[in-house]
Amino acid sequence: MELIDSFILGLIQGLTEFLPISSSGHLVLGEALLGDSLDKSITFEVVVHFGTLCSIVIYYRKKLADILTSLWQLVKSPSQAKEQYVNDDNVKLSAFILLSMIPAVIVGLTLKDQIENIFLNPVMVSFMLLLTGTILYITRFRMDFPNKIGYGNAIGIGLAQAFAILPGISRSGSTISLGLYLGVKREEVANFSFLMVIPVIAGAMLFEVKDMIELGIPFNDVLGLLVGFLAAFISGYFALKYLIIMLQNKGIHPFAWYCWAVGLIGLYYFW
Template sequence: MNWWEAALLGLVQGLTEFLPVSSSGHLVLGQHVLGIEEAGITFEVFVHFGTVLSILTVYGRDVLDLLREAGSALAAPAEIPERYAENDTFRLGVFILITLIPTGLVYVLFKEPLEAAFGDPRLASGMLFVTGVLLLLTLLRPNPKGRLSSLKAFVVGIAQSAAMIPGISRSGSTICVALYQNVKPEQAANFSFLMLLPVVLGATLLKGLELVEQGATVAWLPLLLGTLIAYASGVVAIKLMIDFVKRGNLQYFAYYCFLIGGLGLWLL
């Protein structure tokens, strides 16, 4: 992979991670079109880390509040039930942890086939149709006004697990499933972005350790360039996505998913 290919894929990742059109699907299709055979899951993980930096830029204060509450709870575990009942920030942190249960189980049980799926552009194209349907279904739940709960968070975690398949949008599936459960749009979007942090940080750590153990040679310049561009474009995409969610206009992204998925199935 040369520098301009890494820059292009980093831009695609940064925009599509937060817009509900599947970053993984676009990366698989982009790598196939460009003839890149060695980017694979390593590049995927690192550019995802770039988008984590985007989240920290936009939600830095929220993340600090979550960490502060977690530290306070660990220092006084007897107060955890009271904190959960009365503290919105602590409760949000618990909801994020709940989403990790189905996500972690699916990753452990299906790691190899999930990683192999990144080499199948036709699968990614087909799954873009699934994403499109999820987005269209939000029209059946206009003006949701409810709040998150532990059960709702678990269901959103299941949606995040399904999004490990390239072509199914992580942000799209998690936000849509939250909206289906009558969660307020802005809260659904914020929760989707914040719950991504532990997942991608964990995945980046595991892949980094794996690369060290294998003694793999990595082309660091294109990898870092792609990560930097993913970060910058991710900041822009987060703000755009929040605006679209507030307006209830997610269905427009469905038409794009149908178009790209259809072109992929036709041409590849």
């Protein structure tokens, strides 16, 4: 893979992993535009996903440290688990994250290959981007957000995350949008959406790492992989930071116009 291709695909991955515009959809369209001969290996996929994983871990480093500290206290004193659950919001959050992962794990282990075989083409991705735009736009009609994350909306947001296995459906867009529909506070649902994806990305990477180890890493590809990693890491960090700020001030419905535009252009170009 050429360095410019590595940079472009890493940049696309970083920007679209967290902005509600579908990273998988943009990668499909980006690869189609760059040409069918583009050699994007499983190793490159692992590296750019690791870049976005690092960006979210760095952004939430303080919150993650608090969660790990609370969980360590839980491990050290299991007899006080009930009391700690009642008094420690980090333990509750961990339980909600674990619950939200269940739908994505089930779908990922059973239907991922079948879904990608059906939907992994530019035309279908363009239709899914139009749907993502509609999902985002409807959030503008929700004006009050009185609720907090609980068991019910955690599993609902988890179902939205599983739905986003469809290329062109934004994971952050669908999970945040559902949280807003349910009346969860904007910042809280955004933070939950991004924290809950950490174990999902990490788990998906573990499956890919196995294939990567079997294939090996050619020495000539190291520089391209580094470029892809840095592009995904840096762009992902700032995309995440920008989205949190925008969500607090305006919401996420303005991204609907972008999704609609890209979806329509995709249909025109690839149909």
